[in-house]
Amino acid sequence: MAEKVLMKGNEALAEAAICAGCRHFFGYPITPQTELAAYMAKVMPKIGGTYLQAESEIAAINMVLGASAAGVRAMTSSSSPGISLKSEGISYMAGSDLPGLIINVQRGGPGLGGIQPSQSDYWQATKATGHGDFQILVFAPSTIQEMIDLVFTAFDLGDKYRMPAMILLDGMLGQMMEPVVLPEKGKISLTEKPWAADGHGFKRQHNIINSLYLDPALLERTNIQRFERYAAIKETEQRCEEYCTEDADLVVVAFGASSRICRNAIVAARAQGIKAGILRPITLWPFPTDAILQLAQTAKAFLAVEMSMGQMVEDVKLAVNGAKPVRFYGRTGGIIPSPSEVLEQIKTIAGGM
């Protein structure tokens, strides 16, 4: 059995990406993702990889676009304000059907906001990482081990579906340390990329990586085809974890750092005889709508808990579709809710059921 090592979230992510075959990292300094880039700067030159500190977040994502167009696994990492700058490039990647991994270690916003943990980029990640009709894959790990595992999943599914993938973290997960088992090196199988612009060598027609379609009918058809792919992803790739939901009257829905806090609150609620459970979305896009809809048949109410003013709660409401009440509790601006705060919410809602 592989050895357990103690790792910081940001560094574990970097090591996992290297294990997953990524040799091209482009970034720009920003708190609280700093350790990830620093780790890459230290390791990449020693293994023949590229760590490049770009002149801006805009340049960094376009370097990812270029490297991805050449057919290699490429990534960038940033925190909330930096992701806003990357949104142009992410839209171009989606429009050009290019994979690529984007890490967002979220901090409080809007604007320069703060540097403490937040989940207030949910809308940005799942609805509008850039202009135009498109989606990206969004993963929300809640432990450092899961961060490592999802780096592989994000690269694999991004390559499979030819679309950008994001791992949505927060400053708490990025900065904390946990024991993890790293994957064995050299056990990856990379997808063939016959579409890449890597030099035709007179062996094929020239490849064009492009998102421009001046003919509206052609652009509409391209978008429709892309959304057919998205529909297939919604069918097959929804992921979530449930805890104590079988008999739950109240189902808490929370992801990432807040899901860990909610889990503690649920243990405490159960001890007091309240039938509460938690559904933790692992994929934020595609959102685990099917599992929530299923629970809506048995649960009496839902409570979305987020480190924001309430963003994911809208997707919970869409999934529940009016069948049961959906409540919200959140802290924002870099404040992390405590288990006792969440327990109070659970008790209040349970008292009214």
Added chain:
Amino acid sequence: MAIVFQRPKSLAEVNMHYCPGCTHGIIHRLIAETIDELEIEGKTVGIAPVGCSVRAYDYFNCDMVQAAHGRAPAVATGLKRARPDNIIFTYQGDGDLAAIGMAETVHAATRGENITVIFVNNAIYGMTGGQMAPTSLPGQVTQTSPYGRDVRAAGYPIRVCELLSTLDGVTLAQRVAVDCVKNVRIAKKAIKKAFENQVNGLGYSIVEVISSCPTNWGLAPNEALEWLRGNMLPYYPLGVYKDLSIDKSTDKSAEGGM
């Protein structure tokens, strides 16, 4: 009968969309001839900008990537770092390279990225219908400088070759024009050198091509070339602003001999 002139193999056999008298066609041909002569089509990847030449991806037979406005040097950096043996060139206009993409331009240059940049300067935004560019001349009338470019409000035009030649990362910075046969021949030599430098691993090379835009200048093609000679060339003198090709080749062969 001997063939003395024909379409380069790496230039696609399609009709280009450029306006009559536009010089993009000549510049495309010079690049394609270079690619043919250096026998690099199979490993070349070109980057099309946003602007009139956005559809360059349909005109070259090598692999092509279309980049966001101004981002071609960053995309080129990604392509080159991923596949260092490939030959990467960007093809950019003045708005793309010297306005929205100035940060990417300066930093790719100062990093000495081993890429080739072809910069087409026609002192105007062509595709959007003739707005003031970072290289529009003082007093030049455009859609967005209808009373002439007032340098007190809009600032001065940027001389890109002069600016970039101050950076240690730049190997070649040369300004050429394609207004007459003589200058076209000089332009061809410069473009070829800019590609050869990359093949030889010598670093960042930029060739600025002073170009015309008869449509948006509101001039007939021949009048446009006259205007170019009378107005642009005095502000943008042709010539070599920096050329370390020979020094760097010597250094490289010296390194190789150690």
